[in-house]
Amino acid sequence: MASKVWMAAVVVVAIVAWFAGYYSRAPAAQTATVVTTYSETATITYLTTVTTTATVVVRYYPITVVDALNRTLQIAAEPARVVSLAPSITQMLVALGLCSRIVGLDQFSYQLLKELNYTSCLPADAEVVEINAMSPTGFNGDAIILLKPDLVLADSGIEAMWAKDMQKLGVPVYFLYGTRAASFADIERDVEALGKIFDRARRAAAVVGWMEAELAKYRTPTNATVAQIVWINPDGSFYAAGNNTFVAAEIRAAGGINAIGQGGWGPFEPSLLIAANPSVIVVGSMGFNCTYALQTLRNIPHVSSVSAYSNGRMYALSGLAEDAVDQPSLMSVYAVAMFNMVMTGRAPHCLDTRWFLQQFPSPIPTG
Numbered sequence: 001m002a003s004k005v006w007m008a009a010v011v012v013v014a015i016v017a018w019f020a021g022y023y024s025r026a027p028a029a030q031t032a033t034v035v036t037t038y039s040e041t042a043t044i045t046y047l048t049t050v051t052t053t054a055t056v057v058v059r060y061y062p063i064t065v066v067d068a069l070n071r072t073l074q075i076a077a078e079p080a081r082v083v084s085l086a087p088s089i090t091q092m093l094v095a096l097g098l099c100s101r102i103v104g105l106d107q108f109s110y111q112l113l114k115e116l117n118y119t120s121c122l123p124a125d126a127e128v129v130e131i132n133a134m135s136p137t138g139f140n141g142d143a144i145i146l147l148k149p150d151l152v153l154a155d156s157g158i159e160a161m162w163a164k165d166m167q168k169l170g171v172p173v174y175f176l177y178g179t180r181a182a183s184f185a186d187i188e189r190d191v192e193a194l195g196k197i198f199d200r201a202r203r204a205a206a207v208v209g210w211m212e213a214e215l216a217k218y219r220t221p222t223n224a225t226v227a228q229i230v231w232i233n234p235d236g237s238f239y240a241a242g243n244n245t246f247v248a249a250e251i252r253a254a255g256g257i258n259a260i261g262q263g264g265w266g267p268f269e270p271s272l273l274i275a276a277n278p279s280v281i282v283v284g285s286m287g288f289n290c291t292y293a294l295q296t297l298r299n300i301p302h303v304s305s306v307s308a309y310s311n312g313r314m315y316a317l318s319g320l321a322e323d324a325v326d327q328p329s330l331m332s333v334y335a336v337a338m339f340n341m342v343m344t345g346r347a348p349h350c351l352d353t354r355w356f357l358q359q360f361p362s363p364i365p366t367g
Helices: 087-095 107-116 141-146 160-169 184-197 201-218 246-253 270-276 290-298 319-326 332-343 353-359
Strands: 006-019 046-059 063-066 072-075 082-084 102-106 127-129 151-155 173-176 225-232 238-240 280-284 314-317
Touching: 063 184, 082 087, 087 102, 087 107, 087 151, 087 184, 102 107, 107 127, 107 319, 127 141, 141 160, 151 160, 160 173, 173 184, 184 201, 184 246, 201 332, 225 246, 225 270, 225 290, 225 332, 238 270, 246 319, 246 332, 280 290, 280 319, 280 332, 290 314, 314 319, 319 332, 319 353, 332 353
Parallel strands: 082 102, 082 151, 102 127, 151 173, 225 280, 280 314
Antiparallel strands: 006 046, 063 072, 225 238
């Protein structure tokens, strides 16, 4: 979304000048037998057009931006070397045509690009920055500094704890909504924010338009109640998408109703799931595979009394299908499509990378 730094305008000025004031006289009167005076005046006007071309240079940078943590940053020039610390952000950079600017990316972003077969768009010197989102210093500052980035992009949800210490890097750090998003409007706001930072507002608007067009396909209510579980503990307690999460927004956009009436991600007790009695349960792979996830789900105490269990409406996600649901970004529109397929009985019980790419061969619009 045009890598030009300056905008130019050409001003054409027409200057019309006229010249007047030439006149001539006949020789002075001559005396003979008869005295005769003769006089003649001639006026000649010249019209000349002079065209002057002037170039007016309008500089886009520096610009001032406010991130999702309400921090004000000044971007001095168009960032040429960028570190992305979340796969949701990496998706957006690829869609904006900025993959070649990514000199550093977290391991989850790299895995995503690898599964999409997009790693060739990265520059030759790109490095994987190993992060630990559970640690206050897990952003791996030393590795980031070695990459000499112009800008670091982070997730204000899972990575907000890093904000204070990351300021010490001496590099502008911009936090996007990321996993703190509660709606598609928040996701689209992140796309537009990157469009502003990189002077690609037009491309960002096109990406947002594409998202809206995709979402419009699935707005027919299905009345299905869906519980989307991301992790199950050994005692049966679990983490799931509450009503104020972006996954709940995906379920609503697919025409469903989020069965988890509470906010946040949990942990929730098994009794909450039993009381909610969802008609559909979707569970993540928890780092393993569909078989493991479904078996773990069946081990939750009393889950057999839930409608989704008795009707055979339990589904598992892995690979790119799980990424689409868990990462609030462009592929979230396909999470909506998958939830719709699940709710209408048009999806297999295991939604994995192979199935995902068969359904959505080009998951990220690269324009």
